[in-house]
Amino acid sequence: MIHVTERDEVAVITIARPEKLNALTNAMRTDLAAAVREHGKSARGIVVTGTGRAFSAGEDLYEAVGKSLxxxxxxxxxxxxxxxETRVPVVAAVNGLAVGGAAEWTLCFDSRIGTEAAGYFWPExxxxxSxxxxxxxxLPRLVGARALRLVxxxxxxxxxxxxxxxxxDELVAAEALLDAAVARVRHxxxxxxxxxxxLxxxxxxLEEVERAFGAETAAAVEVEESGLAQAGMSRFVNRT
Incomplete structure (x- = not known):
């Protein structure tokens, strides 16, 4: 469900689960981190994209119900x-909707290039x-005080x-998306x-990012222990 190809010395990591809008299972998230680390050592840079209608629907909530948030x-x-941690540019080629954790992941990328089909959605x-x-x-680093309202x-x-x-950072035609992302890395x-x-x-x-990780992990504990998280995920998977 994670495919890696090389294009002009650039590693293209493709999230390939279109039937589930590229929703990320735990295993896929582990594979994505590993792929970035591996190819960040050998390629000129990395491009991440999705297949089908979405960049990624974020966390696979059907898998996550009942598990530790x-x-x-x-x-x-x-x-x-x-x-x-990489020493090479990482570019998001946002081919469709990016949701939740997937949208959040792109915030650390060095560039985000999209098509007219792209979009961002924070449903948490x-x-x-959380x-x-x-x-x-x-998010506040990119959009300032507007981050609060977006969330x-x-x-x-x-x-x-x-x-x-x-x-x-840029909108391009769908057929030019990967070319534009690879060209950005090569330039x-x-x-x-x-x-x-x-870079x-x-x-x-990283020290600021790790501090944010700690606060967000504590927030996850809070919503999990309150029952909010499991109730929300159950509503989602049982919706009609």
Whole structure:
């Protein structure tokens, strides 16, 4: 369900579970973190995209019902940690809707390029869940005070809205998406560039991200122990 190909010395990681809108199981999240770590050592850069109508529907709530929310959240955290530990550019090619933890994961990427079909959706608040991926730190870093409303409103944004807010850096035609993402990586890693140095200088500091992880894990404990999380996931999987 995670495919990796090479395109012009760039690793393209594709989330390939279109029949479930690329919803991420625990195993898939572990595989994504591992793929980023592996190919971050050998490729010029990494592009992550989805298949079908979605970039990813985020956490597979059907799998998560009855399981520890803390364990689920921590696998998302490790996906973000893997990206920020690389020394190469990581670009999201957002082909469709990015939801919840998947949307949050892209916030740590060095660039997010989308198509008109792209979108962002943070449903956690109205499901009784808590946000993850250090998005409590990364989302305000990108959009400022608007982050609070995006989360509390469980906002679903179009590609145009996400672009206007700075969540998407560029909009391109669907057929040009992967070419644009790969070209971005290659431009940033042309011979003679000091990209690895500048990634280390300009990416979110890992110590701040780890602090956010700790706060978000504590938040996951809170909503889990209150019963909000399991009730919300049950409502979702049993909806008619």
């Amino acid at each position: 803390v364990t689920e959240v921590e696998t998302f955290h490790d996906m973000t940690r893997a990206v920020l 608040n109205h499901l009784g869940l 946000i993850s991926n250090a998005s409590s730190y990364l 509390l409103d469980s906002t679903r944004m179009t590609a145009e809205q996400a672009h206007a807010m700075g969540l998407l 940033w890693t042309a011979p003679g560039t000091a990209t690895a140095t500048h 280390a200088l300009l990416r979110p500091p």
